[in-house]
Amino acid sequence: MSQSDAILDRLMALHPKVIDLSLDRMHRILAALDHPERRLPPVIHIAGTNGKGSTQAMIRAGLEAGGHRVHAYTSPHLARFHERIRLAGALIDEPALAAALAECEAANAGRPITFFEITTAAALLCFSRVAADFTLLEVGLGGRLDATNVIDTPALTVITPVSIDHTQYLGETLALIAGEKAGIIKPRVPCIVGPQQDEALRVIEARASGLTAPLFVHGQHWMGAPDRDGMIYQDDHGLWDLPLPNLPGPHQIQNAGTALAALRHLGAGDAMARAAVTRAEWPARMQRLSRGPLVEAAGGQAELWLDGGHNPAGGAAVAATLAAMPPRPTHLVCGMLNTKDVAGYLAALAPQVASLTAIDIPGEPNTLPAAATAAAAASVGMPATTAADAADAIRAIVAAEPRARILIAGSLYLAGRVLRENA
CATH class of the missing domain: 3.40.1190.10 (Mur-like, catalytic domain)
Known part of the structure; x- marks a missing residue:
């Protein structure tokens, strides 16, 4: 320390x-x-x-x-x-x-x-x-x-x-x-x-x-x-x-x-x-990850992205970004805090996302349990499941869809954890 x-x-x-x-x-x-x-x-x-x-x-x-x-x-x-x-x-x-x-x-x-x-x-x-x-x-x-x-x-x-x-x-x-x-x-x-x-x-x-x-x-x-x-x-x-x-x-x-x-x-x-x-750089705002253990878990054909937006306006911004990207099956790996409007964040994303895999934010006492995030996703029409962590979620997604676009999103705290683990 x-x-x-x-x-x-x-x-x-x-x-x-x-x-x-x-x-x-x-x-x-x-x-x-x-x-x-x-x-x-x-x-x-x-x-x-x-x-x-x-x-x-x-x-x-x-x-x-x-x-x-x-x-x-x-x-x-x-x-x-x-x-x-x-x-x-x-x-x-x-x-x-x-x-x-x-x-x-x-x-x-x-x-x-x-x-x-x-x-x-x-x-x-x-x-x-x-x-x-x-x-x-x-x-x-x-x-x-x-x-x-x-x-x-x-x-x-x-x-x-x-x-x-x-x-x-x-x-x-x-x-x-x-x-x-x-x-x-x-x-x-x-x-x-x-x-x-x-x-x-x-x-x-x-x-x-x-x-x-x-x-x-x-x-x-x-x-x-x-x-x-x-x-x-x-x-x-x-x-x-x-x-x-x-x-x-x-x-x-x-x-x-x-x-x-x-x-x-x-x-x-x-x-x-x-x-x-x-020249501006700002990590975890629709950031494409190009190296690290999580990229390796995604395999050679999938894209891996990271975003820290966490409110309904942030969800709408991410949805607009996805809509403007070249077509590719998009799957969300999501962890959020229990103080956020989870359904409001996910509602705008639902039309752009094929599935959501919910995870807890590691080490964060105010994390929303993965099951609750998955339930919120289901409430806005998004097929949802849970995983133990981001790496497990990524491996499960690429096993079914090798060319997936995978977006890890929902919290800056989750984004920070991903950047540390993927360094």
């Missing part, structure tokens, strides 16, 4: 008995650390339900192509915690991470604090000490009371599509959830707004109006759309004619448009725009 892993284990034990979304603990620990959040390079703060990570990855690719040094913070990680913190373009190394976590642990002095809060404080501490041109902060949950929402005056805020998720914390309706996401909007700070349902957009517009924050809204001030074999982005400054994003799926054109709108606001030119869509 690394030094950082040992500290992270101790920090988990500080978690409050009841999660109350609040910024009080963040303000306390940041004050004890002498307010690193006030010494960051210009911040681009990103909230939304789906597409935050992909949009951040594209903004970062564009900025770095322009010669900028960029900090980036994202969550959750897939294989290693270090993935959450990128310092001036490089993943944080073990000595720097361990030192920052230890400093935050000492500053907190054993008081209750959530794991996300104290690790966010560690990220902000690191960002404040390494020179860079921009800081990209991805919200963890919601926005208004998220631990990242401690920046008084970011350079720019971004809201990707809002949909129903985390209802136990953010509210049962789209309007309530949008209100939480819109909590990152700050007085007079420009906000890029990705494609939204009308109900969510009304809430975002009302919040921005009350703070005199300029909005740049998809469909009103900018647009991104497929065009022939590529995509176009257009706003009042002109048009970019670009290749398709290298992140697969029609939904990535929307994410690319949001990223390009942000980059345009930051002064990007043609080369930065092209890099944003062609």
